Amino acid sequence: xxxxxxxxxxxxxxxxxxxxxxxxxxxxxxxxxxxxxxxxxxxxxxxxxxxxxxxxxxxxxxxxxxxxxxxxxxxxxxxxxxxxxxxxxxxxxxxxxxxxxxxxxxxxxxxxxxxxxxxxxxxxxxxxxxxxxxxxxxxxxxxxxxxxxxxxxxxxxxxxxxxxxxxxxxxxx
Amino acid sequence: xxxxxxxxxxxxxxxxxxxxxxxxxxxxxxxxxxxxxxxxxxxxxxxxxxxxxxxxxxxxxxxxxxxxxxxxxxxxxxxxxxxxxxxxxxxxxxxxxxxxxxxxxxxxxxxxxxxxxxxxxxxxxxxxxxxxxxxxxxxxxxxxxxxxxxxxxxxxxxxxxxxxxxxxxxxxxxxxxxxxxxxxxxxxxxxxxxxxxxxxxxxxxxxxxxxxxxxxxxxxxxxxxxxxxxxxxxxxxxxxxxxxxxxxxxxxxxxxxxxxxxxxxxxxxxxxxxxxxxxxxxxxxxxxxxxxxxxxxxxxxxxxxxxxxxxxxxxxxxxxxxxxxxxxxxxx
Numbered sequence: 001x002x003x004x005x006x007x008x009x010x011x012x013x014x015x016x017x018x019x020x021x022x023x024x025x026x027x028x029x030x031x032x033x034x035x036x037x038x039x040x041x042x043x044x045x046x047x048x049x050x051x052x053x054x055x056x057x058x059x060x061x062x063x064x065x066x067x068x069x070x071x072x073x074x075x076x077x078x079x080x081x082x083x084x085x086x087x088x089x090x091x092x093x094x095x096x097x098x099x100x101x102x103x104x105x106x107x108x109x110x111x112x113x114x115x116x117x118x119x120x121x122x123x124x125x126x127x128x129x130x131x132x133x134x135x136x137x138x139x140x141x142x143x144x145x146x147x148x149x150x151x152x153x154x155x156x157x158x159x160x161x162x163x164x165x166x167x168x169x170x171x172x173x
Numbered sequence: 174x175x176x177x178x179x180x181x182x183x184x185x186x187x188x189x190x191x192x193x194x195x196x197x198x199x200x201x202x203x204x205x206x207x208x209x210x211x212x213x214x215x216x217x218x219x220x221x222x223x224x225x226x227x228x229x230x231x232x233x234x235x236x237x238x239x240x241x242x243x244x245x246x247x248x249x250x251x252x253x254x255x256x257x258x259x260x261x262x263x264x265x266x267x268x269x270x271x272x273x274x275x276x277x278x279x280x281x282x283x284x285x286x287x288x289x290x291x292x293x294x295x296x297x298x299x300x301x302x303x304x305x306x307x308x309x310x311x312x313x314x315x316x317x318x319x320x321x322x323x324x325x326x327x328x329x330x331x332x333x334x335x336x337x338x339x340x341x342x343x344x345x346x347x348x349x350x351x352x353x354x355x356x357x358x359x360x361x362x363x364x365x366x367x368x369x370x371x372x373x374x375x376x377x378x379x380x381x382x383x384x385x386x387x388x389x390x391x392x393x394x395x396x397x398x399x400x401x402x403x404x405x406x407x408x409x410x411x412x413x414x415x416x417x418x419x420x421x422x423x424x425x426x427x428x429x430x431x432x433x434x435x436x437x438x439x440x441x442x443x444x445x446x447x448x449x450x451x452x453x454x455x456x457x458x459x460x461x462x463x464x465x466x467x468x469x470x471x472x473x474x475x476x477x478x479x480x481x482x483x484x485x486x487x488x489x490x491x492x493x494x495x496x497x498x499x500x501x502x503x504x505x
Contacts (some may be wrong), residue, residue, distance in 0.1 A: 041307050042369030044293055132296030152448075155371045157292020157307070164298045165305040 273389025434492030
């Protein structure tokens with residue numbers, strides 16, 4: 001729905017340009033705009049496209065109150081709640097994978113997961129293996145303020161920006 | 174304080190060029206400072222952006238070296254520094270060259286590793302005026318802003334470097350050229366990421382790093398050879414400087430001179446000339462003739478500052494004399 005609207009805007013620009021610049025320039029711009037306009041930034045491995053209408057594979061590691069795991073049931077806590085909302089936006093089913101931070105970060109790097117949550121903070125040590133989102137919430141602790149982030153696959157920038165945009169909206173409302 | 178290079182009062186044309194160059198270098202420093210701060214805030218995890226940022230940071234060195242050197246060479250030679258302070262230019266030039274070389278090598282390595290291990294650089298978003306914006310747009314915008322000024326600075330400095338025979342200024346002009354090419358390269362790299370091509374960033378970084386390395390190598394080589402007293406060359410090290418031939422031709426035009434040959438070394442801005450002269454029939458010239466000859470040499474060009482005339486029976490081999498006769502050895 002949203003994508004279609006952006007495409008429509010692209011065509012409007014191309015239409016105006018073709019009058020001004022002649023057919024060859026317009027053809028070239030059409031090519032650029034069709035590939036670029038709706039999808040900057042794009043995912044090298046197409047994570048966002050695959051997740052939309054499909055499955056969002058989320059790694060969860062116990063860290064109350066952000067993520068709480070229970071035997072047999074789905075994880076609970078503030079972050080799983082956010083992710084369920086995010087998945088709904090993308091029309092995706094969530095598939096939870098519990099594990100330690102290290103195994104989840106490696107699975108993310110290997111492309112086996114799309115997202116890892118577990119109350120990670122801004123200075124997370126996993127930035128070699130994962131792309132951290134911008135901090136989406138601050139929480140006071142004994143040592144000061146913790147800025148919380150989630151981990152996305154490295155370089156899947158469309159997915160990362162979509163997730164960050166979603167988290168921004170949650171903070172506002 | 175009239176502008177001067179050591180003992181040389183600069184002619185009006187060069188004095189004006191020097192004033193312009195000093196003003197231009199301050200402007201360069203100011204614009205680089207703004208660029209360095211701006212790029213730092215949008216750098217993110219793009220390797221190309223990091224390389225471009227480091228290059229901006231390093232290009233602070235030549236203007237600083239130039240401004241320092243201009244102050245130092247303004248002093249006249251004295252007992253402690255009998256050749257004057259001109260070599261401070263060479264020292265600054267060498268330091269800048271080595272810094273560039275080291276950084277270039279480091280960046281070539283890190284971007285090559287990034288390319289080989291297929292690192293996918295993550296570039297997320299930022300919130301700008303309540304809107305979530307992809308950081309890549311800001312990166313490209315910031316780099317685009319850093320393009321026009323270096324192009325302008327580079328062109329003007331190149332002209333002034335020739336006028337003033339200043340190799341640090343020449344190196345700086347050359348770096349300004351690399352600066353804007355670097356900015357253009359990192360825009361391409363980030364744009365590639367935007368289109369989902371993970372490798373464009375590292376590839377652009379590699380290209381930028383290679384240009385830094387080659388810049389550094391060129392400058393280091395030029396500085397070392399100048400400190401080794403190679404024969405004086407033009408400001409861009411393109412060819413031997415014509416002043417050496419002019420001095421020889423002038424001396425040989427004097428009635429008492431049979432042959433003349435000189436060693437000319439570049440002290441940085443000005444030349445130190447040792448001219449060997451063979452008088453006709455081995456007759457020593459008078460003191461007045463020698464003094465006139467020296468002044469005549471100095472009048473040839475403002476760059477010819479420090480002239481030593483050596484009457485001798487036969488020219489040394491290294492300035493066009495017969496074989497086996499060298500200045501460092503006693504003549505036969």
